Amino acid sequence: MVKLLFIMRTKNIFHKRVTTLCIILILFFVNSKLYSQIIYTDIPDATPNATFSLDLNNDTVVDFIIYFGGSASTIGVMCNPQNNNAYSGNFVNETYLPWSLSTSNTICASLATWYDFNNPGTLALGTNIGYWVGASDKYLALKLIVGTNTYYGWARIDILANSASFTIKDYAYESTPNACIQSGQNNLDITEYTDKNLISIFPNPFVASTTIQTNRNLKNANLNIYNSYGQIVKQVNNLSGHTISLSRDALLSGLYFVKLTEENNVIADEKILITD
Structure with a gap:
């Protein structure tokens, strides 16, 4: 009888510990999801004559350069990672x-091979070399290294069938280190039509306060301020x-991102710098 009670007590302790562990794991997973955020940047479709400097995380540091390569007779489009x-x-x-890549491909460490600045990539060359010849709404898988952290993202690009022109449409990255992102994923339920000319911010940088001027007559608009991790740190609502x-x-000194929305539309975004 004593032995049976001991076994039952041991099982109860085990079950309680397993239950507690499961709860901790669930809370950790949910908490990770709460802080996980995809930073999406929609730009006016850019078709450069020479190069496009891609700043994936919008920190003013160029992360990738998309440019024309090849020769005078056979033009191509190249990708050169920086750093x-x-x-x-x-x-x-x-x-x-x-x-x-097409939409909804997983981009993270599980992708077989990654190439850095030592090996610039040929997206398209002439009419038959590369996976991007004649591509429309395809995604370039990108890995971003910031300090000791690794982030994954994508850029959506079109390239003509003769490789003579390319267009950058938008890009995004997962702000949680080492987290996967799906090609085309942006976690947005709102329509974006960003135009940075819609707002001006002065002073910028600023110490205590600044003024945002817009040429649009706002009605019940919202302003969100994001830190470099993509977390909302300040909100101003019901703006007119x-x-x-x-x-x-x-707010601490540093770089922040301002996003102005109205009626489920992102009408402008910009960077601000707070100093002491």
Whole structure:
């Protein structure tokens, strides 16, 4: 009888510990999801004559350069990662070829191969080399290294069938280190039509407060301030008119991102810098 009670007590303790562990794991997972956020940047479709400097996380540091390569007779479009950043692709016939992904492909460490600045990639060359010849709404898988952290993202690109022109449409990255992102994923339930000319911010940088001026007559608009991790750190709601006064309050010095929305539309975004 004593032995039976001991066994039952041991099982109860085990079950309680397992239950507690499960709860901790669930809370950890939910908490990770709460702080996980995809930072999406919609730009006016850019079709450069020479190069496009891609700043994936909008910190004013160029992360990738998309440019024309090849020769005078056979033009191509290249991707050159900067610093320790990389693209995903493969190596065929002595050429590094970045993948041309469709929507909803998983981008993270599980992708087979990543190539850095030592191996610029050929997206398209002429009419028959590379996975991007004639591509429309395809996604370039990108890996971003910031300090000791690794982030994954994508850029949506079109390339003509003769590789003579390319268009950058938008890009995004997952702000949680080492977290996966799906190609085309942006976690937005709102329509974006960003136009940075819609707002001006002065002073910027600022110490205590600044003024945001817009040429749009706002009605019940909302202003969100994000930190570099993509977390909302300040909100100003129910805005009307052309002028917004923004106070620093308890925000620390550093770089922040401003997003102005109205009626489920992102009408402008910009960077602000707070100094001491």
